[in-house]
Amino acid sequence: MQIQLRFPGVLTNSPLNLPPSPSKLPIIGNLHQLGTLPHRSLQSLARKHGPLMLLYLGQTPVLIVSSADAAKEVIKTQDFNFCNRPRISFAERLFCSNKDLAFSSYDERWKEIRKISVLHVFSGHRVESFRTIREEEANFMIGKIYECCSSASSTVNLSDIIFSFTNNVVCRVAMGMKFGDNEGAKKLITEFMNLIGVFNVADFIPWLSMVNNFNGLSSRVEKNAKELDCFLESVIEDHIDRKKKTKNSGDEDFVDVLLGMANDKSNRVYFARDNIKPVILDMFIAGTDTTATTLIWAMTELMKHPEIMKEDDLGQMHYLKMVIKETLRLHSPAPLFIPHESIQDTKLLGYDIPAKTRVFINQWAIANDPMLWDELEEFRPKRFLNTSIDYQGKDFKFFPFGAGRRGCPGILFATPNMELPLANLLYHFNCSLPNGVISKDVDVAEELGLLLRKKSPLLLVPTPCGF
Numbered sequence: 001m002q003i004q005l006r007f008p009g010v011l012t013n014s015p016l017n018l019p020p021s022p023s024k025l026p027i028i029g030n031l032h033q034l035g036t037l038p039h040r041s042l043q044s045l046a047r048k049h050g051p052l053m054l055l056y057l058g059q060t061p062v063l064i065v066s067s068a069d070a071a072k073e074v075i076k077t078q079d080f081n082f083c084n085r086p087r088i089s090f091a092e093r094l095f096c097s098n099k100d101l102a103f104s105s106y107d108e109r110w111k112e113i114r115k116i117s118v119l120h121v122f123s124g125h126r127v128e129s130f131r132t133i134r135e136e137e138a139n140f141m142i143g144k145i146y147e148c149c150s151s152a153s154s155t156v157n158l159s160d161i162i163f164s165f166t167n168n169v170v171c172r173v174a175m176g177m178k179f180g181d182n183e184g185a186k187k188l189i190t191e192f193m194n195l196i197g198v199f200n201v202a203d204f205i206p207w208l209s210m211v212n213n214f215n216g217l218s219s220r221v222e223k224n225a226k227e228l229d230c231f232l233e234s235v236i237e238d239h240i241d242r243k244k245k246t247k248n249s250g251d252e253d254f255v256d257v258l259l260g261m262a263n264d265k266s267n268r269v270y271f272a273r274d275n276i277k278p279v280i281l282d283m284f285i286a287g288t289d290t291t292a293t294t295l296i297w298a299m300t301e302l303m304k305h306p307e308i309m310k311e312d313d314l315g316q317m318h319y320l321k322m323v324i325k326e327t328l329r330l331h332s333p334a335p336l337f338i339p340h341e342s343i344q345d346t347k348l349l350g351y352d353i354p355a356k357t358r359v360f361i362n363q364w365a366i367a368n369d370p371m372l373w374d375e376l377e378e379f380r381p382k383r384f385l386n387t388s389i390d391y392q393g394k395d396f397k398f399f400p401f402g403a404g405r406r407g408c409p410g411i412l413f414a415t416p417n418m419e420l421p422l423a424n425l426l427y428h429f430n431c432s433l434p435n436g437v438i439s440k441d442v443d444v445a446e447e448l449g450l451l452l453r454k455k456s457p458l459l460l461v462p463t464p465c466g467f
């Protein structure tokens, strides 16, 4: 059945030419077709219905974009029209009414926060200033693995160790502290990240929102939002006190930088203390697991491909960069990005797209499109040799960090946080698989929550080699 939505303006009275839709069920629409790995289910559906599909997730129409041309149209040519974010209710509560960057709608306040963050928080200069923190944490990580090597059980849970590395770097850079023994703070942030990744049926079938009162989700969100607020308030207070005592110490973390911005009258939009907390939370949501997940997948693929491990060039930076690209192609941590939303009615590849349509960009499907890639299921870093394909958002067959107004601002921050620990791991250890597992049986099962993660932890037996 064709839905007879109509444009309010120009096309009044003419039925809309909407993108094709797979048939749907009452109430839930196409929700049942998402499965547990929506990026893969949506890729299969796109093969049948085309690069632009309109699905109904509950009562919400969602445009699914699955080709390089369509993606380019959405996040480059018509970027201005597709750079809004839809309302996501748990994020709204947890991010203090979406005063953050990642989930906030496109408005003057978002533009100002983005400008401030890009200039003062994510810039190359700032990223360089955190070099010592990265190096210390990489050394700490190597030391921890080394300790495990000399203990009775030589099997190491590399996933845990890598998560601690990225978490420590982000905590120090953002707030000037490590969680260390602060189990309370660690649990608080873990719960926050779990809640942001939870599938909330009320975002698609609003009249079912009361379900969250019975399954406990509403009270978990409420509790977490209040506790986060208290915790971050105390972090900000500590920073203010410290600043009074040690003026211009030089070692500024993000809270210091953002406090400096708060109440600066030259900002077009008032950037206040309330904006600091959600921007710091963005760092955890967007900056820790993305990087850790990529590193874990890179090591997983290398263990699965001993022939690559033996390559003489593997220790060279240009090869490592290709390993990271190939990992991001096969296992991009945000395969469907963060949802976008159209601002005005528009035409896309000949179809009518009404204002306020939610958009999922299936970047994973494009990076795994047989029309664009040879032997696409193979982990083959050398496919990037002598090509100009990069992940800076200029090439629409491979853009794991997005592009345009909503493209990832953390790309400069993420790059050394992947390269440095990976280079260190490969330099310091020869790794083998535990309990007789052979390379071809290395588990690559995926799990999609907020991010596309490796389902089981990566267990390895490291042997020191570079000391």
Ligand code: HEM
Pocket (backbone or CB within 6 Å): 101, 102, 103, 114, 282, 283, 286, 287, 288, 290, 291, 294, 332, 333, 334, 337, 338, 339, 340, 400, 401, 402, 403, 405, 406, 407, 408, 409, 410, 411, 413, 414
């Ligand atoms: C491997 C690492 C990473 C990948 C693959 C990645 C990828 C992405 C993607 C795909 C988006 C959404 C693009 C869109 O919706 O169009 C995004 C947004 C974002 N990322 Fe990253 N990211 C990574 C690391 C980081 C880091 C380290 C930070 C911060 C330190 C960060 C901060 C952000 C923020 C704040 C946004 C929201 C931007 C906005 O809506 O204006 N990301 N990232």
